[in-house]
Amino acid sequence: MALAHALIASLIEEPCSGYDLSKRFGGSVGFFWNASQQQIYRELTKLEAQNWISAEVIPQQSRPDKKLFRVTEFGRKQFIEWITEPCEPTDLRDDLLVKVFRGYLVPRHILREELQRHRATHLNKLSVYRDIEQQYFSESQQLAVKDQFVYMTLRRGLRLETDAVAWCDEAIELLRQLEVDQE
């Protein structure tokens, strides 16, 4: 039940609608917990049934009504308890690595191009993270305690993407050498 906790993590600081949440999951929490709109709506329904959150219908003119979700006192307790419990590192499931693992079965250039595509994607994410860092976390000494925690997660993202790019470079270089050897 971890999507549930990711949703609470977001709602706990700022109550909002399912629609808003699904947009938030494009950034912020979404950087380390992915979820589609459909999943979010389904999970919100369940969380409301279990009384972790409560909904208030906000009538709107010239827009569909929205449901504003708030974390209940019970939900808050459950969330804090969940943080307190130990958990195991998520295990890896990476298509690209399976492909590289048996990459000798396809022409070199195919894997090289794929690695370059992935490199570009990671570089892209990296630049997004760097922008966020500059905008919100540039003076890390003066950050509020709360923001220091959030910053730590951003640091993780920065590291992850930096490392992914570096590995792609390694792998691309290896392929380049193998291509040279073939000539």
Next chain:
Amino acid sequence: MALAHALIASLIEEPCSGYDLSKRFGGSVGFFWNASQQQIYRELTKLEAQNWISAEVIPQQSRPDKKLFRVTEFGRKQFIEWITEPCEPTDLRDDLLVKVFRGYLVPRHILREELQRHRATHLNKLSVYRDIEQQYFSESQQLAVKDQFVYMTLRRGLRLETDAVAWCDEAIELLRQLEVDQE
């Protein structure tokens, strides 16, 4: 359908039983694609029905009979086609990051201990990977082409774990500072 491809990736070099596969997934392919025994049996049944693999029953005395699975010519083609198709980087879903994100909601020491636990786990994996590197890939210049591809995936694992440890250190250090400030 990516577990399917991970299974084929393993079977394509060495046919074996479901039981053997589930053990292999504790290492090798398993380092970058996790799967339980139950999942593996289910998927093998499906793959056989789709004719990606074929089974040969090997009668054994003093042990239960086993089914030896081989990748068919059709399966091989499908696998190679899959490698050729582009894919997107897997998106992150990490409990620990959700916990750190709202980590200010619990006493400092709880998160610190959790980070230390995770650090130890990553260090452990790292040492496993290093052993494998020393044993099988120490003279990287003289590796067969095939093994160079496999080595690239090991490099990824080494990097990933190294980076995870480094980030844990960063995060632990931050918490230490916050604890000092509290005094």
Next chain:
DNA sequence: GGTGCCATGTAACGAGTTACATGATTGG
């Protein structure tokens, strides 16, 4: 007049997790 945004969902399916079930053999 079409695209995109706001805002809600349902339905079907595929993938992953947890628990249970069976049964012989080997080794301490």
Next chain:
DNA sequence: CCAATCATGTAACTCGTTACATGGCACC
């Protein structure tokens, strides 16, 4: 005698993905 290893699976459930459905308003 107990635990581990070999070897197979079923069943129930949760989580994640893909596709579909509705409908008004704002902006170009």
